[in-house]
Amino acid sequence: MLSFLCFHSLLLPANLISILALKSVVNKLEEDTLLLVLGDHGMTKTGDHGGDSPEEVGAALFAYSPSQLWHKEEIHTQNTVSQIDLVPTVALLLGTPIPFSNLGKLIPDFFAFPSQELRSISRVPLEVKPLFNYVCALHRNVRQVKTYIETYHSQTGAFSTSLLTKSNMKYQEALTMLSRITQILESQVKITAEDINNLKKDLNETEKLFSSYLILVSNMCHEIWAQYDDFSIEIGFGIFSGMLFVSMLVLFGVPVRMPYLVLLQTLEGVCLWSSLPLFLLVLTLLIPASFILLKVSKMLQRLDPLPGRYQCIETDVLAVVLCCMHAVSLTSNSFVMSESYITSYFANSIMTFVFLWKVLKKKRSEPMLRRDRFRKNLKEWILFLLFLIASKSSQLFLSCREEQPWCDVSPFLKPLSSLRLSKSQFLNIRYLLSGACVFLPVIGLNRWFRKLGNHGVFFIRHFSLTYGLPLTAVCLWMNWALQAVPSSILDKLPAWQQTFLPRIAYLMIFGSLMSVLIDPVCARLLTEEEGRQIKEAVHVEPKTKAKDKLPSRKKRTTNSKYHKSEEGAQTDKSSAGSINARVPVVCGLGTVYSSNLLQVFISVFLLIALLLGDGLAPSLILMMVQMFTAVELKSLTDREENQKVPVVPVWLVALWSMMSMQYFFTTGHQATIPSIRFETAFIGYHGNYPSYLYWIPAVLIILNTFAAQVMFAVAVPFMFLWTLTRRNLEEGSMTDVPKGEMELQLDSDLFKKGLSHLVLYFVSFQALQLCGTMLSAALHRRHLMAWGIFAPRFIFEGVSFLVTLTALSLSCGFVLFTHRALGKWIDRHLNRPV
Amino acid sequence: MFSSYDNLKFSHRLYNLVKAFFIFLFSCIAFHAVTVLYGAPAFEAVEETFLFSLLVSTLSIFPCLLVIGTSSAAWSRLYFDRKPEDETEICLLCLVICTYLGAWFGAFPIPLDWDRPWQAWPITVCVGSLWGHTLGVCVSIFQLLHRISDQNQPEKLR
Numbered sequence: 001m002l003s004f005l006c007f008h009s010l011l012l013p014a015n016l017i018s019i020l021a022l023k024s025v026v027n028k029l030e031e032d033t034l035l036l037v038l039g040d041h042g043m044t045k046t047g048d049h050g051g052d053s054p055e056e057v058g059a060a061l062f063a064y065s066p067s068q069l070w071h072k073e074e075i076h077t078q079n080t081v082s083q084i085d086l087v088p089t090v091a092l093l094l095g096t097p098i099p100f101s102n103l104g105k106l107i108p109d110f111f112a113f114p115s116q117e118l119r120s121i122s123r124v125p126l127e128v129k130p131l132f133n134y135v136c137a138l139h140r141n142v143r144q145v146k147t148y149i150e151t152y153h154s155q156t157g158a159f160s161t162s163l164l165t166k167s168n169m170k171y172q173e174a175l176t177m178l179s180r181i182t183q184i185l186e187s188q189v190k191i192t193a194e195d196i197n198n199l200k201k202d203l204n205e206t207e208k209l210f211s212s213y214l215i216l217v218s219n220m221c222h223e224i225w226a227q228y229d230d231f232s233i234e235i236g237f238g239i240f241s242g243m244l245f246v247s248m249l250v251l252f253g254v255p256v257r258m259p260y261l262v263l264l265q266t267l268e269g270v271c272l273w274s275s276l277p278l279f280l281l282v283l284t285l286l287i288p289a290s291f292i293l294l295k296v297s298k299m300l301q302r303l304d305p306l307p308g309r310y311q312c313i314e315t316d317v318l319a320v321v322l323c324c325m326h327a328v329s330l331t332s333n334s335f336v337m338s339e340s341y342i343t344s345y346f347a348n349s350i351m352t353f354v355f356l357w358k359v360l361k362k363k364r365s366e367p368m369l370r371r372d373r374f375r376k377n378l379k380e381w382i383l384f385l386l387f388l389i390a391s392k393s394s395q396l397f398l399s400c401r402e403e404q405p406w407c408d409v410s411p412f413l414k415p416l417s418s419l420r421l422s423k424s425q426f427l428n429i430r431y432l433l434s435g436a437c438v439f440l441p442v443i444g445l446n447r448w449f450r451k452l453g454n455h456g457v458f459f460i461r462h463f464s465l466t467y468g469l470p471l472t473a474v475c476l477w478m479n480w481a482l483q484a485v486p487s488s489i490l491d492k493l494p495a496w497q498q499t500f501l502p503r504i505a506y507l508m509i510f511g512s513l514m515s516v517l518i519d520p521v522c523a524r525l526l527t528e529e530e531g532r533q534i535k536e537a538v539h540v541e542p543k544t545k546a547k548d549k550l551p552s553r554k555k556r557t558t559n560s561k562y563h564k565s566e567e568g569a570q571t572d573k574s575s576a577g578s579i580n581a582r583v584p585v586v587c588g589l590g591t592v593y594s595s596n597l598l599q600v601f602i603s604v605f606l607l608i609a610l611l612l613g614d615g616l617a618p619s620l621i622l623m624m625v626q627m628f629t630a631v632e633l634k635s636l637t638d639r640e641e642n643q644k645v646p647v648v649p650v651w652l653v654a655l656w657s658m659m660s661m662q663y664f665f666t667t668g669h670q671a672t673i674p675s676i677r678f679e680t681a682f683i684g685y686h687g688n689y690p691s692y693l694y695w696i697p698a699v700l701i702i703l704n705t706f707a708a709q710v711m712f713a714v715a716v717p718f719m720f721l722w723t724l725t726r727r728n729l730e731e732g733s734m735t736d737v738p739k740g741e742m743e744l745q746l747d748s749d750l751f752k753k754g755l756s757h758l759v760l761y762f763v764s765f766q767a768l769q770l771c772g773t774m775l776s777a778a779l780h781r782r783h784l785m786a787w788g789i790f791a792p793r794f795i796f797e798g799v800s801f802l803v804t805l806t807a808l809s810l811s812c813g814f815v816l817f818t819h820r821a822l823g824k825w826i827d828r829h830l831n832r833p834v
Numbered sequence: 835m836f837s838s839y840d841n842l843k844f845s846h847r848l849y850n851l852v853k854a855f856f857i858f859l860f861s862c863i864a865f866h867a868v869t870v871l872y873g874a875p876a877f878e879a880v881e882e883t884f885l886f887s888l889l890v891s892t893l894s895i896f897p898c899l900l901v902i903g904t905s906s907a908a909w910s911r912l913y914f915d916r917k918p919e920d921e922t923e924i925c926l927l928c929l930v931i932c933t934y935l936g937a938w939f940g941a942f943p944i945p946l947d948w949d950r951p952w953q954a955w956p957i958t959v960c961v962g963s964l965w966g967h968t969l970g971v972c973v974s975i976f977q978l979l980h981r982i983s984d985q986n987q988p989e990k991l992r
Contacts, residue, residue, distance in 0.1 A: 341873050342945070348872050349938065388871040392870065395873070
């Protein structure tokens with residue numbers, strides 16, 4: 001019988017106490033029990049562990065058995081043993097075969113006394129018994145290792161043949177010696193003292209041969225074990241971080257100079273290596289690389305800075321510093337493990353700082369009592385608190401890592417059918433909540449379109465808005481009800497009944513996306529009759545509630561003569577009240593970009609809600625709340641600045657990228673391979689996928705895993721649009737109709753510049769994170785947790801970066817597509833000759 | 835400031851005292867709420883979290899109540915506009931900002947897997963805010979020294 005006790009580290013006082021507690025355990029042990037107390041790794045004095053310093057690699061091993069285990073003299077004992085040596089030792093002591101892929105060597109001390117079967121060979125003289133016993137056990141060990149190595153070599157051809165033959169020769173030599181020894185022992189001749197001495201010498205020789213065989217093999221394995229192409233790592237990291245560095249410099253308006261780049265590359269070289277020759281090689285390679293970076297920076301600089309230079313720099317610096325801290329924190333395994341909390345902590349910090357520093361400061365010029373200020377700032381306070389509350393409640397949806405045994409799985413992440421037995425009340429609440437969370441955005445979208453006059457353009461668009469998306473929501477809700485049915489009943493249903501609800505949802509979402517592409521201008525030119533009615537209404541009651549009589553808020557554009565010479569003429573006309581019957585009236589131009597994007601966003605939301613399952617729908621709503629509060633607070637701050645085309649502040653982009661990471665975790669994911677939800681692949685599909693459809697499960701699983709990244713990337717243009725959009729929602733007199741998003745059409749150049757800057761900023765922040773994970777994976781390539789923590793984190797970040805890029809380019813491309821279509825539309829409808 | 839305070843009527847002083855007490859209490863609750871929103875456990879260790887918020891209030895709000903009193907205009911000038919009027923207020927601003935920064939940095943060691951007993955919730959943040967407060971005191975001393983030296987040698991600066 002074997003009993004194990006594992007300690008994190010035997011250095012700590014708390015563990016020393018538990019070692020004292022061992023005394024009581026030891027007293028109760030049976031004769032045939034071996035007690036092993038061991039640490040999985042050591043620890044440095046500062047508490048670091050997992051690295052490859054001697055302190056961290058070493059750990060204590062304590063073995064105890066009531067029966068005698070070893071002779072002091074017979075076998076030379078080792079002071080240190082390797083951890084892999086425990087496997088064969090324990091296996092043989094328990095009488096089980098040594099595991100196939102073992103590479104460890106028996107710990108000699110445990111085999112000094114023969115086991116039952118060997119005790120029966122009484123011919124072995126007492127003096128050589130322990131040694132003989134150990135050599136026999138070692139022989140088994142070596143045989144197993146040899147089988148493993150040969151099998152491995154035959155499948156991979158990994159080892160060099162010369163080394164293999166050399167090791168084989170050693171093995172053969174040892175075998176012949178062993179057989180000679182056994183011959184002597186089995187022969188009936190009486191064994192003399194001289195024989196015993198010879199036997200001892202032979203046995204020692206055999207033992208040495210076996211040991212050297214094992215050492216040779218383990219060296220052979222070390223050579224091919226976890227090899228890294230350090231040079232490629234350095235080059236890849238150098239190029240990536242160099243690009244990132246340069247684009248950051250350009251974005252912040254710092255002139256790019258050669259010394260910076262060389263300094264950066266040198267730092268990297270020092271960081272990754274300390275060996276000089278390789279370092280010099282890298283330097284010679286990286287000087288041309290620096291030239292390339294310089295060229296790239298020149299190209300980037302051609303995107304000249306926006307006219308309304310952004311003022312408040314403290315918030316930006318803080319946001320960038322926090323993002324950098326996050327990227328650096330990824331090099332620590334405990335920070336990676338609790339990243340779900342860290343991202344939300346950082347997002348809250350950015351928000352709090354911006355709120356205190358910028359939002360409350362904005363009316364500095366006018367002295368005010370605190371009470372008045374509070375009343376004026378009530379909206380900002382509410383938004384700020386809403387952000388924090390959403391951020392905190394989103395933590396209800398966290399899932400657990402394997403390494404965190406104390407963590408409970410969130411009840412929102414368990415499948416509905418499993419909840420049926422235990423908490424029926426919670427089941428109902430969760431189901432109703434998720435229903436509300438799906439219906440609310442769809443209803444909101446419809447109201448938005450009605451209120452802002454984007455409704456009712458083309459048949460297909462109208463259909464998908466009024467029927468398509470609500471139908472999707474219904475399908476989602478019913479599908480989740482189906483999930484609550486016990487699987488035994490569910491499996492009895494025909495396949496089509498299990499899949500038709502999600503399939504309708506997919507179809508409708510696809511239809512909605514297509515309808516936006518087919519008819520990207522959701523503005524309506526009113527007929528002359530309608531136009532006249534509206535104008536009269538405005539004319540009769542210019543200051544009263546004329547708006548209520550209008551089907552929607554209007555955006556008036558002047559006729560061809562005045563269109564190009566823009567706003568001055570237009571406002572003159574309307575304020576003078578000289579209403580020209582020929583001025584066409586258009587519904588919904590003020591929100592023409594955002595309503596399109598909003599429909600796309602809601603469609604994507606429905607798709608992702610379907611894939612994530614019912615429990616996580618509230619988390620998606622919280623995500624939208626956080627997005628909204630962030631952009632709303634931003635547009636409240638720059639209301640005073642009153643630029644035509646808004647500039648997106650850096651802190652908002654940083655916050656956006658931080659939140660996208662935060663919601664990766666709060667949509668129930670972790671950056672580990674086992675936590676990927678593979679069951680997503682079968683939403684709306686029954687049975688096995690044929691090979692030509694393998695891309696479908698891949699897409700579905702990626703959409704599920706990177707749900708937050710997709711949502712945030714799709715919503716990126718809102719950061720830009722929202723300031724303009726909300727002007728339509730504000731109260732204003734009819735004579736001063738806000739132009740809303742038409743500003744973008746009027747100043748097309750500025751719009752494109754602004755959008756490209758925004759995209760660059762966002763990609764840079766994403767790249768910063770990726771850079772952090774690259775660095776941590778490179779630095780910790782020999783770390784204990786390299787494959788458990790750092791490598792998966794790097795892979796997840798890499799895929800997330802690609803997914804973000806794809807979604808971002810699609811959504812920005814879509815906004816540009818709307819922009820072009822709108823230009824054409826205006827040419828066709830408004831600029832025709834009168 | 836204290837001379838003007840002495841001239842006030844007793845009832846007014848009592849009113850100010852009560853008001854200050856309620857401001858302090860409110861700030862404790864507000865800090866508790868913010869701590870929870872920042873990620874402290876909401877339902878466990880409530881007492882510890884409240885003690886932490888009490889500490890932060892004592893380090894940041896209490897000195898302010900002592901120095902600038904309960905006038906909302908002065909508070910708003912100092913914190914929302916960050917326009918300190920004299921040296922004491924500069925020190926106050928330093929103290930408050932450093933205390934919060936210290937508490938913020940104090941949260942960093944919590945997730946580390948060092949298995950130290952002092953990593954338990956609120957110890958690190960409490961120590962952090964105390965360190966921050968100490969740093970604030972030092973910074974404000976240097977600030978004062980700097981100011982005084984500036985005032986003593988006006989011609990040299992020009």
